[in-house]
Amino acid sequence: MTYKAPLKDMLFVINELAGLHAVNTLPGCEDATPDTVEAVLEENAKFCSGVVAPLNGPSDKEPSYWHDGNVTTSNGFKEAFKSFAEAGWQGVQHPVDFGGQGLPKLVATPCIEMLNAASISFALVALLSDGAIEALLTAGSDVQKTTYLAPLISGKWTGTMNLTEPQAGSDLAAVRTRAVPQDDGTFKVFGTKIFITYGEHDLAENIIHLVLARTPDAPAGVKGISLFIVPKFLINPDGSLGARNDAHCVSIEHKLGIKASPTAVLQFGDHGGAIGTLVGEENRGLEYMFIMMNAARFGVGMQGIGLAERSYQQAVAFAKDRVQSRDVAGSAGPVAIIHHPDVRRMLMSMRAQTEAARALAYVGAGICDIAHHHPDAATRTANLAVYEYLVPIIKGWSTEMSQDVTRDGVQVHGGMGFIEETGAAQHYRDAKILTIYEGTTAIQANDLVGRRTARDAGATAKRIIAQVRATEAQLAELTQGSQGKNDADFKAILQHLSEGSVALEAVVEYVANNMKTDVKAVFSGSVLYLKLAGIVLGGWQMARAAIIAQQKLDDGTGDAQFYQAKIGTTRFFADHILSQASWLSTVIINGSAGVLALTEDQF
Incomplete structure (x- = not known):
């Protein structure tokens, strides 16, 4: 099964949630017009779907190999990388002065997602080069920049x-x-x-x-x-x-x-x-290396999202094609398994989590652009703090999510998912490393607790939660006196988002107030805090998307089927994913006793 880039959703998120129009007004981002961005994404989609994606399965079966100090990559990789470099894809977000295209991170981010959806193994060479470029741009001497940046950005090196x-x-x-x-x-x-x-x-x-x-x-x-x-x-x-x-x-x-x-x-x-x-x-090497690692950590989060999308697409195609058993509501004969409620549940879970993670990551990319390009220093500083709070969540939550999604992708295939020839198992195997390299999920969570929450006593997190509550107010206004088709959906979304923001705020307070007095208790819930933050902030972006979708439906503009699906997917996320927030908060705040109950000898 091939990969088709979800351009409609990508463009919706870029324009409606991540604020391309605002990014386009920033100094240095003037070329990122909606028409240009759409054209860039369309071309990238053609390359990723047509050139890279077909290499994914065969390269897993015949991987790169080492002989006498040299490595030969899988069949087709060399030619694909030559095309990748010649088309300028390595340089999308890098400076024009060194041969890049100088486009915002918000534009590069969907390109990164598409490349990783096509083949994570292939995309990794570009991800590591991106990190090296960022480190040299920040800390390299003029001679080093002149020597190394142009060849790295061109893909020559x-x-x-x-x-x-x-x-x-x-x-x-x-x-x-x-x-x-x-x-x-x-x-x-x-x-x-x-x-x-x-x-x-x-x-x-x-x-x-x-x-x-x-x-x-x-x-x-x-x-x-x-x-x-x-x-x-x-x-x-x-x-x-x-x-x-x-x-x-x-x-x-x-x-x-x-x-x-x-x-x-x-x-x-x-x-x-x-x-x-x-x-x-x-x-000062560790400081400089963290420049690479921050760039790479965001990129690994996009790997998780791209892989989840690829797994979801394959599962949907299989579910529509695989005929097995009668419909529980009655049918003349066996039906495609997409008719079975639990298969639908798994597909909706895969779809909703992927869309929520995409939305949060793209919004983070737009915030990063503001942090680096806005003319006002105070605005840059405030947005950088928000972006740095989001990076461990984008990396940690999106990659953990990809494990869940690719696992369900195997499950949708049933026994055929366990057989390598379908490709579903490859996605599951590929997903595991994403929660480990560039800092394990626990390391991301420790960063979220220590540097991103405790250090400023939760001030940045609380500013974000205030924005979540502004969206809650929009939802409340939308549901007051409404008797529309989607009224029940928006009431459920509001309920779960409100409970989620309360849960997240309680945990932020807990971390800020207990870091100095009971540090092990705080860190025992760090990964669950990261998951909670991802769920609530991903749910927030889905709620924003649903509000905009309803406005489009009311105006009668655009693709009504797409907007109705966005509302339905948000409802699923609220009911099935966002509803986990309250118990996560309870476990984080009260669950350390069990984590620390046994002595080393008792294990």
Whole structure:
């Protein structure tokens, strides 16, 4: 089953929820007119659906492979990446000064979703390059920007992120890779890095590794980590490629999912030292790497949304085609399984969660654009705080959601879902890594608790909740005295959203008030807090969408079937997903005793 980009929903969210019209007025975003954005998305959809999506299944069966230090990617990847680069898709959101298109993040975000829906394994090379570009734009020297940015943005070269070591997973304080200063201002890098996505491949002529390492006199812990550029091939003064650097792939991993994406073990310095150059200042590497990680974390959230959409589309197609059993209400013979109520429930759950996560992520992208482009400094600061609050939710909730959705995708297929040839199982396998890399769900939740909630005593969260309540007021106004076709839907949406905002606010207060006095109790509910925030804020965006859909129906403009479906999907989300908010709040606030009840010896 092929992939068809949900352009109608994407454009609805971009225009009606994420506020493209406002983003388009920002300095530097003037080219992002509605017509231009629609044309960009249509072209991207053609590329992703026609070129990349057909590679997804075959590349899972015949993944990338390593031989004698070199990696050969799956059939079709090299040609597809060449087309991707030549069309300029790597540079959609990157500066025109270095060859990019300079379009807002709000425009790049659906392109990222579509690429990942087509093939996460293929899309990962672009995601890591995006992170490297962001880090160099922020912390690179003028020489480094001139040397590396244009080739990275053009897709001539690709980038990687080198954090993890055999003894240092999420705990980067344990990084041991060494960087020894040389007389010419360079460094020689020695060490081993593992789990390096696209650390070796045949798609581009050079690979630019960004590597965390310690200089000889660096302080212990995370305060002593620096960031270095270590290219696969050294760069000559004229920009041409020079000698092979002492950075080699010694193996690639065999994995549960994303099999076509080569995950490399890289060895630096086995033959005298890999030559690297310092990015920014010594001992600030973790700070710079987090620039990459924040960009990548948002991108991984989009991976979850894209994968969920692909799984949903496949499940719907199967449910309409698979004939099995009679209708419970009676039928002359067996019917397509989409007639069976529980299959409908699963499909609605898949659809509603995917649409809610998409809406929240796109709104986050629009807020990010305001944070970076608005002429008023106070407005930029306020929007940046909101965006940074949303990033761990977009990453953590969307990826956990993708596991639920792809699991249901297998279930809709029944026994055929368990058979690899249908492709449903691949989506389920691919989804698992999304909750792990670029920071596990627990790490996202810890960030949400510590840096995004406790640090400002919940002020940013409460500002967002105030906006949720403004939407509740709109819903209340819509239902007062109304006897319309969708009146019962909006009353249910209002009820559950109101209960959700109360639940979220209670948890925000709990986190802010108890962080210093009972820190383990607070963190024992951190992942559930992240889930609660995703459900409530996703439900908020769905409620906004339903209000706008009703206005369109009242005006008699646009596709009535689409708008009615949006209201129905929001009703499902409210009844089945948003209704979980109150018990989540109760568990978060009162559930730590059970989490911490046993001693280590009792496990």
